[in-house]
Amino acid sequence: MTTKSKPRAASEVSVSPLTEWTDFHGVLLLFGLRRSTAYHLDAEGLIKSVSLAEHGEKRGKRLFHVPSIRAYLNSKLENERPKSENSSGVK
Numbered sequence: 441m442t443t444k445s446k447p448r449a450a451s452e453v454s455v456s457p458l459t460e461w462t463d464f465h466g467v468l469l470l471f472g473l474r475r476s477t478a479y480h481l482d483a484e485g486l487i488k489s490v491s492l493a494e495h496g497e498k499r500g501k502r503l504f505h506v507p508s509i510r511a512y513l514n515s516k517l518e519n520e521r522p523k524s525e526n527s528s529g530v531k
Contacts, residue, residue, distance in 0.1 A: 461490075461503040471509055478504055486512050 453465040464475040473481075479502075481487045488508040493500020 459506050462506055463501065463503055466506075467504050467509065470506065471513065473509070478509075481509075481512065 455462055455466045455470050464478050467473050467478045482489045488505035489502050491500045491502050
């Protein structure tokens with residue numbers, strides 16, 4: 441009887457501007473976001489991810505969608521920009 445073996449150890453992460461999906465190591469390298477933050481943002485529906493666990497497995501590999509993380513961070517940037525003097529409400 442043979443069993444399939446999946447690598448569980450972290451591999452060397454290589455990311456580039458073209459990276460579309462990455463694990464949490466790549467999220468840390470690209471954006472400085474730690475694993476818990478990435479999982480929290482995913483649970484809140486603010487970014488996208490996918491689990492590669494096969495049916496019935498307790499563990500799997502989770503990949504995060506890099507463009508969704510960029511979109512989330514850009515939305516935060518836009519929300520934090522200072523209001524112009526004309527929109528301050530002073531008449």
